Amino acid sequence: EAKTTGRDMALFYSMETDLRAVARQTMEQQLRRALERNELSLHYQPRLSAKGARLLGVEALLRWNSPVLGAIPPSEFIPIAEESGMIRAIGGWVLQQACEQWVRWQALPQGQGAHPLADVSISVNLSAAQLSDPALVSDIEALLARTGMPAHRLELEITESQLMDNAHAAAQQLAALKALGVQLSIDDFGTGYSSLAYLKRFDIDRLKVDKSFVRDMLTNPADMAITRAIIALGHTLGLRIVAEGVEDLATAQVLGALDCEELQGYYFSRPLPLDHLEAWALQHRLLQGASLRTLDATS
Numbered sequence: 001e002a003k004t005t006g007r008d009m010a011l012f013y014s015m016e017t018d019l020r021a022v023a024r025q026t027m028e029q030q031l032r033r034a035l036e037r038n039e040l041s042l043h044y045q046p047r048l049s050a051k052g053a054r055l056l057g058v059e060a061l062l063r064w065n066s067p068v069l070g071a072i073p074p075s076e077f078i079p080i081a082e083e084s085g086m087i088r089a090i091g092g093w094v095l096q097q098a099c100e101q102w103v104r105w106q107a108l109p110q111g112q113g114a115h116p117l118a119d120v121s122i123s124v125n126l127s128a129a130q131l132s133d134p135a136l137v138s139d140i141e142a143l144l145a146r147t148g149m150p151a152h153r154l155e156l157e158i159t160e161s162q163l164m165d166n167a168h169a170a171a172q173q174l175a176a177l178k179a180l181g182v183q184l185s186i187d188d189f190g191t192g193y194s195s196l197a198y199l200k201r202f203d204i205d206r207l208k209v210d211k212s213f214v215r216d217m218l219t220n221p222a223d224m225a226i227t228r229a230i231i232a233l234g235h236t237l238g239l240r241i242v243a244e245g246v247e248d249l250a251t252a253q254v255l256g257a258l259d260c261e262e263l264q265g266y267y268f269s270r271p272l273p274l275d276h277l278e279a280w281a282l283q284h285r286l287l288q289g290a291s292l293r294t295l296d297a298t299s
């Protein structure tokens with residue numbers, strides 16, 4: 001009896017494993033066609049100054065809308081793209097879309113003065129496979145030249161673990177990217193090694209405090225302590241600090257009082273499709289006087 005159950009359980013588990021493998025394979029097959037079938041798109045999330053709520057930049061975030069599988073979040077398909085080697089093609093597409101879009105914002109109808117998206121920077125997430133691609137730097141250099149986008153408006157986001165995976169090669173790539181003039185950010189800071197040695201070694205512009213610390217910082221003393229420590233550490237090293245995952249006004253105000261320079265999160269805006277972002281940016285400029293007063297209330 002018990003033996004049968006054990007065998008049934010083993011069978012059940014192996015079926016579950018098979019199903020998972022099939023699901024993964026299906027996703028991989030669909031993802032292979034996603035680029036050519038135009039199923040990928042970018043959404044953009046604003047990043048604002050903590051003092052004055054000025055629109056400083058937007059982060060490009062990849063979206064996949066599969067007619068077969070539905071909307072798949074990047075946390076599911078990016079790992080598959082990485083493991084299957086597709087991330088170089090997909091990541092290259094993201095970089096190209098982002099730069100072309102930035103250039104298009106320069107030509108938007110001006111009204112009175114420049115469109116608020118005309119002088120933002122645009123951030124793109126890089127994965128480890130891109131960082132270890134020897135062609136990355138020359139590809140980005142060629143892309144900037146072809147689109148006419150100034151290098152200092154492009155910001156590349158890299159996580160700590162991606163840097164530590166291959167620290168030596170990463171150091172050389174990052175130095176070459178800095179030499180081009182692009183900006184570099186450490187994403188999800190605090191969730192990886194948080195090693196002081198690499199912060200000193202790499203020429204980084206920004207630290208993005210991971211949203212897992214920011215989200216509960218007003219109610220969780222440990223998260224508050226970690227957030228303050230990251231801000232202090234970053235400032236000591238001359239870096240700008242971005243808090244991601246800011247979901248309410250009180251958190252935004254406290255971060256501003258802690259001298260965190262930049263804020264990103266649902267409180268200001270979710271990642272938006274292009275047309276919504278353009279409308280958001282115009283409306284934000286109209287409301288900016290008001291948000292400025294609210295955000296500065298505690299500082």
Ligand code: C2E
Pocket residue numbers: 045060061062073074075078091094125126127157187188211244245246247264265266267271
């Ligand atoms: P990330 O780069 O850390 O991006 C921030 C993520 O936090 C985004 O999730 C964003 O929608 C979410 N977020 C922003 N504000 C808030 C908030 O206030 N509350 C909460 N709960 N979440 C917030 P998303 O778009 O699902 O992307 C997840 C991750 O997928 C990104 O994390 C990034 O690591 C990766 N990813 C997205 N696009 C790309 C891409 O083009 N290339 C690569 N390599 N990775 C990408």
Ligand code: MG
Pocket residue numbers: 059125157187
């Ligand atoms: Mg990011």
Ligand code: MG
Pocket residue numbers: 125159187188
């Ligand atoms: Mg990330």
Ligand code: MG
Pocket residue numbers: 187188208210211244
């Ligand atoms: Mg992040």
